[in-house]
Amino acid sequence: MTTTATTPQTQTLVRIEDLQVHFPVMQGLIFQRQVGSIKAVDGITFDVRQGETLGLVGESGCGKSTTGKAILQLERPTGGKVYFEETELTAAKGESLRQQRREMQMIFQDPYASLNPRMTVGSIVGEPLEVHGLATGKEKRDRVAELLHIVGLNPKFITRYPHEFSGGQRQRIVIARALAVNPKFIVADEPIAALDVSIQAQVVNLMQKLQDELGLTYLFIAHDLSVVRHISDRVAVMYLGKVVELADRVALYENPLHPYTQALLSAVPIPDPTIEAKRERIILEGDVPSPTNPPQGCRFHTRCPVAIEACRYAPEPEFKDAGDGHFVACHLVH
């Protein structure tokens, strides 16, 4: 168990300022011209604190993965700044960026797609050690064996191939590989979504154990709000390219302030029929609008059950602290 929820750690590890990632939409067969842009991430600001797990939730296509990639500069932002410790990553290039990248790793959603099927477990986990010139030969083999041990895999598996493993074991391999370079910060993009329910808990426990032992900081991206509640210290909720609410885990789940967060939480089923029978669901109408052309005003107004006239034409609500570090972007919350 970590204690970050009770002893606030205020030291910032990653700072994101007005981050923006717009993808161009091109048209024309020979003469390509830009006709618009997909506003995948549209100006978000938050900190990730040293040693915490920050959960990032929201519906498909709201920009979670793009945010994760943009922080690590795997996708170059089209606007805004990202700081890692003292360094501005958005200004870093070449060797200095490569050095910084060692400190930050990403775990991708699908353990089947993210492992090269023709490489042995040993070379998969050992590769980052070579790329960063950290270890070779016996030293590398020892380190790989140690890493496999850390993630709870038998070091004998070193010569096996990914297809010989189950989903949960493959995700362990992915985690071992991410840990190889001793990172401080890990962006875990839906690390358990592709796993069976009975296996998910194994990986969640492993990630928490590693955090305690190695002092890791996580950005944990997921759409399963129950898992996020379990693992996170603070939680950020995204909608259509914006973070609409960010708060301490307890505050967010027990006192959600943004109408979208309230609807999202009320939609999550609870495995208890007596509780379910008493629950009032907020059913949102319609679908998420296109990120190419987000609604004017508050971008949630087309689905918001409590929207007022002003939500449609007033400038977009500011993302601001409603008290005790509980950030919300809604005209009705002060």
Next chain:
Amino acid sequence: MPLLDVKHLQTRFYTGEGVVHAVNDVSFHVNDQETVGIVGESGSGKSMTMLSVMRLIPQPPGKITQGEVMFEGQDLLQLSLPAIRRLRGNRISMIFQDPMTSLNPVLTVEKQLTESIRVHMKLDKVAARDRAIELLEHVGIPAARDRIRNYPHQFSGGMRQRVMIAMGLACDPKLLIADEPTTALDVTIQAQIVELVKRLKEELNMAVIWITHDLSLLASLADRILVMYAGQIVESAPLDQLYANPRHPYTLGLLQSIPRLDEAQKAELKPVDGMPPDLMDYPQGCPFAARCPYVIDRCHTEDPTLEPVSDRPNHAVACWVKPNGAAVLETARAIAH
């Protein structure tokens, strides 16, 4: 008499590498207007069970090797192919996880919907079109009269699933089988679809079988739940019993391994260790034995069959030990607080 009564169903796949024991001696029933949830992890045989019921198993390599599927007084496994085809999409319909695989991408929604209405309900073109529009409105497609001319890709994921449901309902089925209809969708859209099916079920007086790997989802939806593991039904219980007093170690393990939205503590989760058996190398004895914390000697040699729990006629479990799930959950809750 139940609407659907399945007895000792067994389905195998004969592949180059070996025989897959996909469905193993499965027996269950569904009453008129009842909602039965089937829950189990990937590969546990949920889809193959229902595809066997519908006689939709790809054959070869698949083969229904044993069993009886009684529906409205006739054994579906004995019906001729034309007879079973008349039944499918008419008395029984099935909707699938990914609407794109069952909707034809090059035909408009109108074409696909009216087609099956005309065949099954013997309506003319105009009447079939009116019925199709009515159905789309019923499942909540705005501007149905215009949207009916669209192709599937012009709809969002949630809307496509609504179109699928409309197709499933086209002929007033007695039984709707929904195979993970919301797995690919976001929670807010999932909640829309769940509400929709609940409403339609009431209005249309049909029975529903809802397949999912998400035990939480069924808590607001099902009357009764079947838990599948390694191609077997290991527990069958009324809704409240299954969550409050599960008697199979696997059900108990599942309930304890999932974090709950209404539980705050950041303690360790309790995973079910290990993984499911290889269905091509089916274990002797109880298929859960390798992962079971309650295992006894007998479990390794004898496979328990689904039998009623003594004091509860509607609650059946396939386990030699039948631990007291209520007490275990109670203790765990007490420790957490």
